[in-house]
Amino acid sequence: GQQLNQSPQSMFIQEGEDVSMNCTSSSIFNTWLWYKQDPGEGPVLLIALYKAGELTSNGRLTAQFGITRKDSFLNISASIPSDVGIYFCAGQSFDMRFGAGTRLTVKP
Amino acid sequence: KAGVTQTPRYLIKTRGQQVTLSCSPISGHRSVSWYQQTPGQGLQFLFEYFSETQRNKGNFPGRFSGRQFSNSRSEMNVSTLELGDSALYLCASSLRTSGDTGELFFGEGSRLTVL
Numbered sequence: 001g002q003q004l005n006q007s008p009q010s011m012f013i014q015e016g017e018d019v020s021m022n023c024t025s026s027s028i029f030n031t032w033l034w035y036k037q038d039p040g041e042g043p044v045l046l047i048a049l050y051k052a053g054e055l056t057s058n059g060r061l062t063a064q065f066g067i068t069r070k071d072s073f074l075n076i077s078a079s080i081p082s083d084v085g086i087y088f089c090a091g092q093s094f095d096m097r098f099g100a101g102t103r104l105t106v107k108p
Numbered sequence: 109k110a111g112v113t114q115t116p117r118y119l120i121k122t123r124g125q126q127v128t129l130s131c132s133p134i135s136g137h138r139s140v141s142w143y144q145q146t147p148g149q150g151l152q153f154l155f156e157y158f159s160e161t162q163r164n165k166g167n168f169p170g171r172f173s174g175r176q177f178s179n180s181r182s183e184m185n186v187s188t189l190e191l192g193d194s195a196l197y198l199c200a201s202s203l204r205t206s207g208d209t210g211e212l213f214f215g216e217g218s219r220l221t222v223l
Contacts, residue, residue, distance in 0.1 A: 003150065033211060042112070042198050042214035043151075088151065095164050096141070096212060098151040 006089050006099025013079055014107050021087060021102040022073040029091035032065050032072035037086045037101070046087075047074070079106050110135065112215035114199050120221045126187040129218045133180050133201030139163075140182040141212065142174060145196040154197075157182055158204070186220075194222045 006023045013019060023032070031050055035043035047058050049065035049072060056063055062075045072089055084106050089099040113132040121127050133140050142154040153166035157176035174184040180201075186193055196217040204210030 031211075035214075040216075040219075042114075042200075042216045045211055045213065048211050090212070092210075095153055095156065095166075097153070098143075100150045 004089055004091055004097055004099040006102060008102055009100065010103040010105070012105045012107065015079060015081060017079055019076040019079055019083070019104060020073060021089075022071060023089035023091070023099045024071040025091055025097070026070065027091070027093070027097075028069040029093050029097075030069075031092040032063070033090040033092065033096075034061075034063050034072070034074045035088045035090060037088065039085075043088055076104075079104075081106050081108055112199055112201050112213055114197075114215035114218050116218055117216065118219045118221075120223060121189050122223050123189055123191060125189050126185060127189060127220060128183055128185045129197055129199075129220075131182045131184075131199030131201075131215060133182070133199075134213055137201035137203055137213070138180050139202045139204040139210065140176055140180065141200045141202070142182070142184050143198040143200065144168075145198055145217070146194075151198070154184065189222045191222050194220060196220075 004023045004025045033048045034046045037043040047063040052069045053067045054065040060077045086101040086103050088101045115130045139158045141156040144152045156164040160176045171187045176182045196219050198217045200212035200214045202210035202212050
C-alpha cells in the first residue's frame with residue numbers, strides 16, 4: 001500500500017530549539033496520528049487527530065490535521081534531550097499507513 | 109491496565125525454518141494488527157484481525173500468515189524463513205470496530221534475526 005511522504009528524514013537540533021515535521025499523501029485519510037519510537041521499543045502514540053483542520057496540543061507537542069485531509073504536521077517546542085527518537089506520522093482510513101519517520105537528535 | 113504484550117522479544121532462526129510470534133492485546137481491544145519494521149522499508153502493514161477474522165491484508169507473500177483466537181490474542185507465523193525476513197515485528201491493538209477508525213497501541217515488538 002502507499003506509504004506517506006514524511007519530512008525531514010532527520011534533524012539535528014540544539015536543546016531549546018523548536019522542531020517541525022510534516023507528512024503528505026495523495027490519499028485522503030479520516031484520522032492522522034503521530035507516534036514516537038525509542039530504540040528497541042514499539043511506537044508510542046503522541047497525538048491523534050480526527051477532523052480536517054483540527055489543531056491539538058499535548059504539552060510541548062502540537063499537531064494539525066490538514067484541511068485537505070491529505071497532510072499533517074507536528075511541532076515540538078523548546079526541545080529537550082528526551083525528545084530524541086524517531087517520530088512517525090500515520091494516516092488511517094480503512095487501514096493505517098505510516099511515514100518513513102523523522103529521526104530527531106537533540107544536542108544538549 | 110496492561111499494554112500490548114508480545115512474545116518472544118528476541119529470537120534467532122536459520123533460513124528455511126518457521127517462526128510463530130504471539131500478541132496479547134490490551135484488555136477490551138478486539139482488533140489486532142501486525143506490522144513489519146525494517147530500516148529500509150519502515151513500517152509495513154501485514155494484516156489485521158477482528159473477531160477471529162482477517163479483515164485486511166498487506167502485500168506480503170503467503171509465507172506470512174496469522175490468526176486470532178476467541179480471547180482476541182493473536183499469532184503470526186512465517187514459514188520458510190528468508191534472510192530478508194529479519195525485522196522487528198510489531199503488534200498493535202485498538203478498539204476499532206467495523207468501519208470505525210481507531211488509535212493503534214503497539215507492543216514492544218519481537219525482533220527476529222534470520223541467519
